[in-house]
Amino acid sequence: MMAKPKLSRKQKERRKFIRSIVYTVGMTGVALLGYVPVLGQWTKRLRPPGALSEKEFLSSCIKCGQCVQVCPVEAIKLADIDEGFGNGSPYIDARKQACDFSCDGLQCVLACPTGSLTHHVNYPAQVNMGIARLDKLKICLAVSGQGFKGATRSRENFTGILRFEAVSRWEPVALAEQEFDLEICDLCVRLCPIEIRANQCDAGTPPAGDESQCPPERAIRLIEITSDDGVRRMQPEVLDGCVGCGVCEMVCPTGEPAIVVDINENRGIGRNDWEPDASKVKAVKELQS
Amino acid sequence: MSGFVESLRVLFGKAPARPDKNKFSDEVREMHKNKKNDPVRIAAIHEELAAAEKGPQKWRRRRWTVLIVINLLFVLSYQLDISVLEGALTGSRFVGFHMADLNSALQVMLAYKHIVLNLVIGTVTVFIMWWLLGGRTFCSWVCPYHLIAEWAEMLHLYLAKKGLATDHPFDRRTRTWFWIIFVILAVVTGYTVYETVSPTGILSRALIYGPGLALIWVALLLLFEIFYSRRAWCRYGCPIGLTYGLVGAISPFKVQYHLKDCLHEGECRKVCMVPHVLETVIKGKANGLDVDIGADCTRCGRCVEVCPTESLTFLFKGIGDKL
Numbered sequence A: 001m002m003a004k005p006k007l008s009r010k011q012k013e014r015r016k017f018i019r020s021i022v023y024t025v026g027m028t029g030v031a032l033l034g035y036v037p038v039l040g041q042w043t044k045r046l047r048p049p050g051a052l053s054e055k056e057f058l059s060s061c062i063k064c065g066q067c068v069q070v071c072p073v074e075a076i077k078l079a080d081i082d083e084g085f086g087n088g089s090p091y092i093d094a095r096k097q098a099c100d101f102s103c104d105g106l107q108c109v110l111a112c113p114t115g116s117l118t119h120h121v122n123y124p125a126q127v128n129m130g131i132a133r134l135d136k137l138k139i140c141l142a143v144s145g146q147g148f149k150g151a152t153r154s155r156e157n158f159t160g161i162l163r164f165e166a167v168s169r170w171e172p173v174a175l176a177e178q179e180f181d182l183e184i185c186d187l188c189v190r191l192c193p194i195e196i197r198a199n200q201c202d203a204g205t206p207p208a209g210d211e212s213q214c215p216p217e218r219a220i221r222l223i224e225i226t227s228d229d230g231v232r233r234m235q236p237e238v239l240d241g242c243v244g245c246g247v248c249e250m251v252c253p254t255g256e257p258a259i260v261v262d263i264n265e266n267r268g269i270g271r272n273d274w275e276p277d278a279s280k281v282k283a284v285k286e287l288q289s
Numbered sequence B: 001m002s003g004f005v006e007s008l009r010v011l012f013g014k015a016p017a018r019p020d021k022n023k024f025s026d027e028v029r030e031m032h033k034n035k036k037n038d039p040v041r042i043a044a045i046h047e048e049l050a051a052a053e054k055g056p057q058k059w060r061r062r063r064w065t066v067l068i069v070i071n072l073l074f075v076l077s078y079q080l081d082i083s084v085l086e087g088a089l090t091g092s093r094f095v096g097f098h099m100a101d102l103n104s105a106l107q108v109m110l111a112y113k114h115i116v117l118n119l120v121i122g123t124v125t126v127f128i129m130w131w132l133l134g135g136r137t138f139c140s141w142v143c144p145y146h147l148i149a150e151w152a153e154m155l156h157l158y159l160a161k162k163g164l165a166t167d168h169p170f171d172r173r174t175r176t177w178f179w180i181i182f183v184i185l186a187v188v189t190g191y192t193v194y195e196t197v198s199p200t201g202i203l204s205r206a207l208i209y210g211p212g213l214a215l216i217w218v219a220l221l222l223l224f225e226i227f228y229s230r231r232a233w234c235r236y237g238c239p240i241g242l243t244y245g246l247v248g249a250i251s252p253f254k255v256q257y258h259l260k261d262c263l264h265e266g267e268c269r270k271v272c273m274v275p276h277v278l279e280t281v282i283k284g285k286a287n288g289l290d291v292d293i294g295a296d297c298t299r300c301g302r303c304v305e306v307c308p309t310e311s312l313t314f315l316f317k318g319i320g321d322k323l
Helices: A009-032 A035-039 A054-060 A066-070 A081-086 A107-111 A193-202 A247-251 A278-288 B002-012 B026-033 B039-051 B058-079 B102-112 B117-133 B137-141 B144-161 B174-189 B193-197 B199-209 B214-227 B232-236 B239-248 B267-271 B275-281 B302-306
Strands: A076-078 A090-092 A130-134 A148-151 A179-182 A220-225 A233-238 A259-263 B085-088 B091-094 B097-100 B253-258 B290-292 B312-316
Touching: A009 B174, A009 B193, A009 B232, A035 A081, A054 B102, A066 A076, A066 A107, A066 B058, A066 B085, A066 B091, A081 B193, A081 B214, A130 A233, A193 A220, A247 A259, B002 B239, B002 B275, B002 B290, B058 B085, B058 B137, B058 B144, B058 B199, B058 B302, B085 B199, B097 B102, B097 B117, B102 B117, B102 B174, B102 B193, B102 B239, B117 B137, B117 B239, B137 B239, B144 B199, B144 B214, B144 B232, B174 B193, B174 B232, B174 B239, B193 B199, B199 B214, B214 B232, B253 B275, B267 B275, B267 B302, B302 B312
Parallel strands: none
Antiparallel strands: A076 A090, A130 A259, A148 A179, A220 A233, B085 B091, B091 B097, B253 B290, B253 B312
């Protein structure tokens, strides 16, 4: 074996310097790889209530997870490194566990140390995470005129929880353990947190006795659709009051959810500043006609 | 003041300056001249060193305990819902008070280009805390990556002894380049680019919220340190270290070197994780009777403990060296 040639001090220093440049450039390159999933929009994420527009959200979030810790239904998860610059940022997988606003006071917003979840949002009805959309008309039970009996999602090892005020005002309970017996399936309307609040307000009993909890607009309803075969069919219609919390997507009993939430990446600081995507409104209108 | 400037120069990665011997006071000069004139005492010290117990040291035990307790507090606050220290190392609440990692807060403010009030509160709290503790105390007493990197370093040294790994040192200025590059990237891209690769943030979140793919990146960094370059991240890369070093540069709390007692055995430099800060203990280099150790010092306490003549002591200005 040949002995390595002895390097002079100067040569050593020179090698060290070049090595350091390679280290710096390499590390910068690795860090910038984080751009790829973001620019390529590999994973679109539903962000927690009050999140700033996607770009501002990612820049202002300090990736600490305090929002994760305060959520009573544990809806918020943190993104992994495969989401690039989104690494450590919070998101909600609505089908697994949607935000049902059972904290009422938007604890995640209050916990956020950077205002990434903006403190301008105080009540559930002001949130604009996204907007629900009837995605698969053909499998929607209501559209095919079917009722629903039993517990939703009970066959999927599903662990999601929701607040059922009839069971407990304070403790959310397992969704898969709640039994329903519906002549026509209206779970997405019946369990919608905005609809529940609107109904309470209409009945003169706003949540926590606080009028400002009352949603200004309705979020979702069932409308009758005419059919030639004489079967009574209904269809969920998403209204302007929808905030995109994802509860409808979570509770939908079909294998794949018939109704899903479209993420609103341009969410502003409050729903008054935000117009629903015109194309989506059009799509919903087309479905109705 | 010149000591402060020198401390910053070394922090940024310059080699420690050669002291100008002509500027030494007579007293210092006299002291340098008379060193090693006490063969009896030196022999006694050597005997003592040879017999000294080599096991885990007191200060390292303390430091690891504090580090583990702090990180455990984060984990338990969430897992057991005891709400003492909520959040992660990047941003947290300690019994309700906002705390923000200075480097993370800097990245957010540069990327977002707004000053957020809560973040300012958290930043000021943490700033004062680390200013009081000084140096890079955060690194060796809190950072979870530092602890794992210490273990990786032990493995590296073991492999190096067996000839299975060689250390390839980098230029110490690399850390300053990293710091500048990540500041520029945050401003230009509008994303907290550094947080994506920060092993401190990744490890802290993994401990609290559960492991993920990001740990592969941390593992790669550790492998790089074990087989290629000793402590490559902490020594030459981590911008967090430089940020805290800057904050701690003007701290009242420091390690101080006392020329009078020193017999230049060099034990301190053997155990020091950042030996460039101990340049002053080399025979003939101290430019004063009492010299403050620079800002790159992590206040780990190993030199204080290992010095056979107690020439290195912790010192809190105003209170003296009663600690």
